[in-house]
Amino acid sequence: MEQISSKDNEKIKQLIKLQTSRKARRESGCFVAEGVRMAQEALRCGLQIRRVFGTQDNAGKYAGIWEQLCQRAQEAYRIAGALEEKISQVQSPQGIYCVCEVPQVSQQDILQQGERKLLALDCLQDPGNLGTIIRTADAFGADGMILGEGCADCYSPKVLRSTMGSLFRLKIWTVPDLAATLTALQQAGFCCYGAALDETALQLGEFPFPKRCVAVIGNEGNGISPEVLSCCGHTLYIPMKGEAESLNAGVAASLILWEMCR
Amino acid sequence: MEQISSKDNEKIKQLIKLQTSRKARRESGCFVAEGVRMAQEALRCGLQIRRVFGTQDNAGKYAGIWEQLCQRAQEAYRIAGALEEKISQVQSPQGIYCVCEVPQVSQQDILQQGERKLLALDCLQDPGNLGTIIRTADAFGADGMILGEGCADCYSPKVLRSTMGSLFRLKIWTVPDLAATLTALQQAGFCCYGAALDETALQLGEFPFPKRCVAVIGNEGNGISPEVLSCCGHTLYIPMKGEAESLNAGVAASLILWEMCR
Numbered sequence: 001m002e003q004i005s006s007k008d009n010e011k012i013k014q015l016i017k018l019q020t021s022r023k024a025r026r027e028s029g030c031f032v033a034e035g036v037r038m039a040q041e042a043l044r045c046g047l048q049i050r051r052v053f054g055t056q057d058n059a060g061k062y063a064g065i066w067e068q069l070c071q072r073a074q075e076a077y078r079i080a081g082a083l084e085e086k087i088s089q090v091q092s093p094q095g096i097y098c099v100c101e102v103p104q105v106s107q108q109d110i111l112q113q114g115e116r117k118l119l120a121l122d123c124l125q126d127p128g129n130l131g132t133i134i135r136t137a138d139a140f141g142a143d144g145m146i147l148g149e150g151c152a153d154c155y156s157p158k159v160l161r162s163t164m165g166s167l168f169r170l171k172i173w174t175v176p177d178l179a180a181t182l183t184a185l186q187q188a189g190f191c192c193y194g195a196a197l198d199e200t201a202l203q204l205g206e207f208p209f210p211k212r213c214v215a216v217i218g219n220e221g222n223g224i225s226p227e228v229l230s231c232c233g234h235t236l237y238i239p240m241k242g243e244a245e246s247l248n249a250g251v252a253a254s255l256i257l258w259e260m261c262r
Numbered sequence: 263m264e265q266i267s268s269k270d271n272e273k274i275k276q277l278i279k280l281q282t283s284r285k286a287r288r289e290s291g292c293f294v295a296e297g298v299r300m301a302q303e304a305l306r307c308g309l310q311i312r313r314v315f316g317t318q319d320n321a322g323k324y325a326g327i328w329e330q331l332c333q334r335a336q337e338a339y340r341i342a343g344a345l346e347e348k349i350s351q352v353q354s355p356q357g358i359y360c361v362c363e364v365p366q367v368s369q370q371d372i373l374q375q376g377e378r379k380l381l382a383l384d385c386l387q388d389p390g391n392l393g394t395i396i397r398t399a400d401a402f403g404a405d406g407m408i409l410g411e412g413c414a415d416c417y418s419p420k421v422l423r424s425t426m427g428s429l430f431r432l433k434i435w436t437v438p439d440l441a442a443t444l445t446a447l448q449q450a451g452f453c454c455y456g457a458a459l460d461e462t463a464l465q466l467g468e469f470p471f472p473k474r475c476v477a478v479i480g481n482e483g484n485g486i487s488p489e490v491l492s493c494c495g496h497t498l499y500i501p502m503k504g505e506a507e508s509l510n511a512g513v514a515a516s517l518i519l520w521e522m523c524r
Contacts, residue, residue: 128390132510141503166506205524241403241523244428247516248394254513255520261503262467 001070004053005080012083015053015097019089022153025102031155033098034089036062039069041165048101049073055081058095069098089157102155105173109144111188116143117260118190118214119253122178122228123150126220129250130154131162133217136254138166140261145170146214148178148228182214182231190214194224194232195252197245201235209260217253263332266315267342274345277315277359281351284415287364293417295360296351298324301331303427310363311335317343320357331360351419364417367435371406373450378405379522380452380476381515384440384490385412388482391512392416393424395479398516400428402523407432408476410440410490444476444493452476456486456494457514459507463497471522479515 004012017024018032025031030050033042042049043065052066052073059066059078070076084093110118119137124130130152137145151174152159160167175181182192191213193202216232218224229235238247238255247255266274279286280294287293292312295304304311305327314328314335321328321340332338346355372380381399386392392414399407413436414421422429437443444454453475455464478494480486491497500509500517509517 132513135506135510136513138504139502139506139509162510164506164508166504169505205520240401242400242428243431244397244401244426246426247401248397248424248512250510251394251398251513251516254509254516258467258517258520 001076001078003078004083007083007086011051011077012079012087015099016087018099019087019157022156025153025155029102030099031102031160032157033100033160034096034157035094036065036096037165038160039065039096039098041168042098042100043068043072045168047103047168049098050101051075051077051099053077053079053097055079055084055095057081062094062096066096069096073098090161105144105171107173107184109171110146110173111185115211116190117209118142118144118146118185119257120146120148120178120182120214120216121151122148122216122224123219124217124249125150125152126249127152127156127158128162129220129248131159132250133253134159134163134170134172135166136257138170140257142257142261143171145172146178146181147172147174149176179228179231182216182228185214186233191234192216192232193234193236194229195256196223196229196235196237198235198237201237204236204238204256204259213260215256215260217249217256220249263338263340265340266345269345269348273313273339274341274349277361278349280361281349281419284418287415287417291364292361293364293422294419295362295422296358296419297356298327298358299427300422301327301358301360303430304360304362305330305334307430309365309430311360312363313337313339313361315339315341315359317341317346317357319343324356324358328358331358335360352423367406367433369435369446371433372408372435373447377473378452378475379471380404380406380408380447381519382408382410382440382444382476382478383413384410384478384486385481385484386479386511387412387414388511389414389418389420390424391482391510393421394512395515396421396425396432396434397428398519400432402519404519404523405433407434408440408443409434409436411438441490441493444478444490447476448495453496454478454494455496455498456491457518458485458491458497458499460497460499463499466498466500466518466521475522477518477522479511479518482511
């Protein structure tokens with residue numbers, strides 16, 4: 001197995017770019033699953049693994065999983081431990097890095113016949129919120145998520161970690177024009193609910209969600225953009241009793257997922 | 263009005279300590295409400311304001327609120343704009359800092375007769391989660407929150423900001439021994455539900471919460487400590503359909519609050 005000890009090695013430079021640059025991830029269609037837990041989830045969910053990198057010490061410490069990774073990955077490399085401080089995005093690196101392909105999700109995957117519960121995000125920008133929402137959508141059995149332009153990158157290391165592996169299990173469809181996508185969904189029989197701070201809207205918990213539906217959550221500060229909201233057949237309000245003016249976007253999405261999927 | 267331009271001024275040193283040290287907040291019983299929004303909420307909620315500090319520029323820019331603050335605070339100071347980089351905890355400081363007294367909440371405030379919906383936290387450590395939970399509890403009209411030892415400090419700048427003012431409206435009772443407090447609550451007629459990853463527990467959404475109840479949420483990684491869980495009359499599980507093993511603690515608390523207060 002090839003050993004790499006220089007940070008100037010082209011493969012190491014590319015690995016670091018994939019950890020730190022959304023543009024690099026987008027152009028290559030790859031991302032990095034770092035650490036034992038993420039590597040296990042990548043194996044379990046059948047992700048395509050292009051390359052795996054392991055430090056001497058830690059590939060030995062996690063020998064079982066390292067061996068599986070070497071079998072599944074197209075290429076495997078041993079790297080010097082000293083490189084980790086350049087590569088790792090966590091405080092306690094575990095010396096295992098998998099370059100995985102972003103799973104391709106098509107309109108067909110999302111719009112299948114029958115019961116479908118979907119969540120769409122419009123310009124949701126906080127990585128922590130995005131990670132939380134992906135984890136909740138997986139937990140409640142949503143059938144997929146749609147990310148419009150302007151959302152945080154779900155394959156960034158921070159989002160990936162906070163999803164606790166849910167990112168690999170949930171179908172996530174990234175679309176260039178969310179308004180057009182919602183229009184197409186409604187033509188395919190979906191009811192579309194835009195979450196809005198409008199007390200005259202439909203009240204969450206007081207109506208049943210139909211079998212085919214999509215709920216839309218907007219940006220943390222500004223809500224859903226007017227263009228996207230105008231494509232939603234319904235608006236949806238989460239009733240509040242106190243004086244708080246709004247909920248955290250991750251909480252709002254989680255409550256809607258809970259009611260939608262129950 | 264006294265002008266302060268030195269970072270070595272005792273009042274400035276104390277202000278910085280209150281921004282950065284939990285110990286200083288605990289010993290003095292005070293915290294800092296920074297910025298226009300927080301100052302407005304502090305005024306509106308009738309907090310005791312000991313001191314207010316305003317930079318030349320910004321106290322002028324926000325003249326209306328600055329005047330109200332000067333009337334309500336025991337002491338008011340103009341400070342040099344250059345001091346802000348030492349004092350402020352945000353990226354775009356607004357030049358207004360109020361030293362407020364932590365509201366005193368007693369057992370009587372929390373245990374009042376009649377309908378009471380309470381949330382208790384056991385060693386919840388993430389400031390972002392704590393802020394989110396306080397905001398949600400206020401939004402759904404919970405009657406109070408109980409924080410055990412080991413929780414993040416709700417008066418830290420980060421938590422305070424993320425509550426969006428809800429911290430000033432909600433009754434928050436900090437207790438040294440959560441297990442003992444829960445025992446006392448149950449003697450006062452409360453049903454106590456500990457959230458646990460136990461599928462044999464009561465399922466959220468499948469039973470009605472009684473009029474007097476307290477739900478307990480535990481630490482992000484370890485859940486509720488065994489000692490505290492043994493004091494809960496019931497355990498509570500949030501049913502999950504997907505393969506996710508758990509929910510974010512802030513999401514779990516929010517879902518329980520939604521069901522408890524609906």
